[in-house]
Amino acid sequence: MGGYVSVRGWLECDEKQLATVQEIISSHADDHYSSGWSTPRQQVNWTHYIFYGADIRESALEWFTNQITEIARIPASDDDEDRIRGLFLASHEVEGTTEWQVRDGQLVMSPAATRHHYLDE
Template identity: 65%
Template structure:
């Protein structure tokens, strides 16, 4: 049956980056796990946010991280990249932190202070 990974987190960007990120997400539409993406109903002030929250099969993790890698490379006119933070909890392997910054996706074991989310 396969293991599941609980993914939750967000991306921060400007309006142009937000539009470009939504295009990336649309290009990976799968009519299932894609529904985990969301944004505020109405934009407030200057930062745009995209959120993701879903339990996905382990086999779909590369589908998701592929999107994050594409989105991470989006920069604005001043060279600032999209940034964000995600926590991914694997049923057996534990929790990992995914940082979207500097045009890349950085992964590392999550800090133990986030373990309460897996209880």
């Protein structure tokens, strides 16, 4: 059956990008882990945020990171040239915590800093 990974984090984007993000999430909907996505009840100011939090099976990691990679590739939609940015921490039951940065059109994964090791307890 495999182990579990606690995934939690957020993405930040503009209104146009948010619509595309939501389309990508819908296209990957699985009626289970996709329920971990949420947005604020009401938009506050200009930056849009979308959050994810769920304990998912290790076997579903590729499903999730495929979404994030596709989302990261969404182009800038205004003159500011701002791409989607975000940060996720993924705590694996055995392998510990990794940091997933969404920046510059990519998903960049690396071991989490030691300050995040308390999440492994």
